[in-house]
Amino acid sequence: MKTALSKNRLPLHVEISEMLAREIQAGILADGSRLASERLMADELGVAVGTLRKALLELTQKGLLERVQGSGNYVRKPKQSQNIDTIYSFFRLELLKGGGLPTAQVLSVERLNKAEYFPALGPQFGTAADGFRIRRLRRLNSINSAIEEIWIDAPKNRNVSVEDLSDSLYLFYRENLKFWITGVEDQVSVNKIPDWTPITFAQKTSASSLNNEHKIWGYIERKSYDQTNMLAEYSLTWFNPEVARYVARIK
Amino acid sequence: MKTALSKNRLPLHVEISEMLAREIQAGILADGSRLASERLMADELGVAVGTLRKALLELTQKGLLERVQGSGNYVRKPKQSQNIDTIYSFFRLELLKGGGLPTAQVLSVERLNKAEYFPALGPQFGTAADGFRIRRLRRLNSINSAIEEIWIDAPKNRNVSVEDLSDSLYLFYRENLKFWITGVEDQVSVNKIPDWTPITFAQKTSASSLNNEHKIWGYIERKSYDQTNMLAEYSLTWFNPEVARYVARIK
DNA sequence: CTTGTTAATTGATACACTATTGATATATTG
DNA sequence: CAATATATCAATAGTGTATCAATTAACAAG
Structure with missing residues (x-):
């Protein structure tokens, strides 16, 4: 008998709800912050307001959102309690002592020919x-903690500059580039840091003999897929193992 | 239906039901995922919709499926049968070229005082x-590909020997120690290989200058939690980055 | 500075419409 | 009873638009 492997995507409102839940959990959407208006948000996501509202309803049922008519939708991040149900898995970089507020400084944004670069x-x-x-x-x-190189597609009509990019690229993708990430795969290994590593960056790390001579750091290749299941982002990350580690959890 | 496998054994709908149950059990059909529509699925299997629906009914009665009219059929995996140990697990080691059949050779099993060792x-x-x-x-x-040190609790009445561990550790936990793993957290970094690394093991790796001088390998600390949400297993894994890498996937 | 009114914004509700999907029923063949 | 095949019903998913209700921001009056 042939195997019946064919699966389907989850309903759109569920995927949106899960994406937002992950962003709340990861702190990308801060506790207490107000989401964009439903009309605007739906437009950014390219879905109807009704669909977005279904997603938001699911978030309120998980206790991750409070909705106030006439005012807005507010992120609510409950303490560890209810989270167990809503959070299945995540991966991220964190400090060796745990956690850490992620920020980023963009070094460069360049439009480059793929074949060449x-x-x-x-x-x-x-x-x-x-x-x-x-x-x-x-x-x-x-x-x-880490240096990172990220690739996204560059159609003729798409433009990206350093000023556009805040700490979270996912927010930028969603609000400006009209796509959002529904799945990722990480491959973690070790590697030498690249030649473009800022000198000041590497120097600031400790002088331990463990990795100093060869600058061998943790290395992550990430493939991120958008709502149409196409590879939308490819990134390479080198993290300093004396400062940070990669964490994956599944429940 | 004239496939070689269905030779006058069980009714077709039972065979289909059992096949799907196996795929759910093995994690091929993940918890929460949505099956293809009944019409499409029946077509792929080469059976009538009515037959498939009988099979799906049996899955529902076993608690493995939730059916929602107008939406779809959703895999529901009872907590009791949730186990991380499938080849489709989202967190695993794999060869650099992808995949690889995992096997293991136990070097030692010792009962040791925690405070001391x-x-x-x-x-x-x-x-x-x-x-x-x-x-x-x-x-x-x-x-x-890797060397590994695993710790589990050793109450007075529990005994473990090398011979017990021929198969999957998770299988041993489940069948002999009466607990199963429902959640894990991995922390991935880099580290020197330990002093107990078999000489033959380390020598077999290539002579690349990348890691040869300091034997710096990929390093995973895993905390595994059982059905009662207690930490049941703690493991440390050093993997050779020239052979294998750690992979994590969501969705 | 406070107060009250007005206008704009925002979430909530309702409806129309299309497409998909599971549920049900029936007829037919072994 | 097992299995196929077909038609039809009912619920959900998703888009789109209009309207109501609560909140907020703006602003003029005192």
Whole structure:
């Protein structure tokens, strides 16, 4: 008998709800903050208001959102209690002592020809000939923790500049580029830090003999898929193992 | 239906139901995922919709499926049968070229006093004064890939020997120790390989300059929680980054 | 500075419409 | 009873628009 593997996507409102739940859980959407208006948000996501409202209803049922007519929708992040039900899994960088508020400093944003500049071993993604290459520093509690190179597709009509990019790229993708991430795969290994690593960055790390001579750091390759299941973002991250570690949890 | 497998055994709908139950059990059909529509699925299986629906009814009665008219059929995996140990697990080691059949060779199993031998920085776990320390080699497609140290609680009446651990550890936990793993947290970083690494193991790795001088490998600390949400297993894994990598996936 | 009114914004509700999907019923063949 | 095949019903998903109700911001009057 043939196996019946074919699966389907979850309903759109569920996927949106889960995406927002993850962003709340990760702190990308801060506790107490107000979401954009439903009309605007629906427009950014490219869905009807009714669909978005279904997603928001599910968030309120999970206790992650408070909705006030005439005022707005407010993020509510309950203490560890109810979270157990809503959070299944996540991956992130965190400080060795745990946690850490993530921030980032963009070093460069460049439109580059994929054939010429994109990593040879990287995956195919997007339809344009060019891609945007974003390089940035990542900090946790203001401590230099990792450097990162991110690739997204660069169609003719898409433009990205350093000023556009806040700490969370996901918010930028959703609000400006009209796509959002519904699935990721991380491959974690070790690697030498790249030649473009800022000198000040590497120097600020301790002088331990463990990794100093060869600058061998933790290394993450991430493939992120959007709502149409296309590879929308490819990133490479080198993290300093004396400062941070990669954490994955599943419940 | 004229496939070779269905040779006058059980009714077709029972066979289909059992096949799907196996796939749910194995994690091929993940908890929460949505099946293809009944019409499409029946077509793929080469059976009539009515037959498929009988099979789905049986899954519903076993509690493995939730059916929602107008929306879809959703996999529901009861907590009792949730276990992380499937080849489709979202957190795993794999070969650099992808995949790899995991096997293991146990080096030692010892009952040791926790206070004396358990890693100082490790977490509290269990109630007994002793713990079992299991050390083993892990292979992927028979290729040496990682070494691993695992700790589980060692109450007075619990006994573990090398012979017990031929198969999957999770299977042993479940069948002999009466607990099963429902959640894990992995912390991934880099570290020197421990002094008990078998010489033959380390030598077999390539002579690349990347990690040869300091033997800096990928390093995973895993905390595994059982059905009562207690820390039931704590493991430390060193993996050779020239052979394997750690992979995490969501969605 | 406070107060009251007005206008704009925002969430809530309702409805129309299309498409998909599970549920039900029936007829037919072994 | 098992299985196929077909038609029809009912619930959900999603888009789109209009309207109501609560809140907020703006502003003029005192």
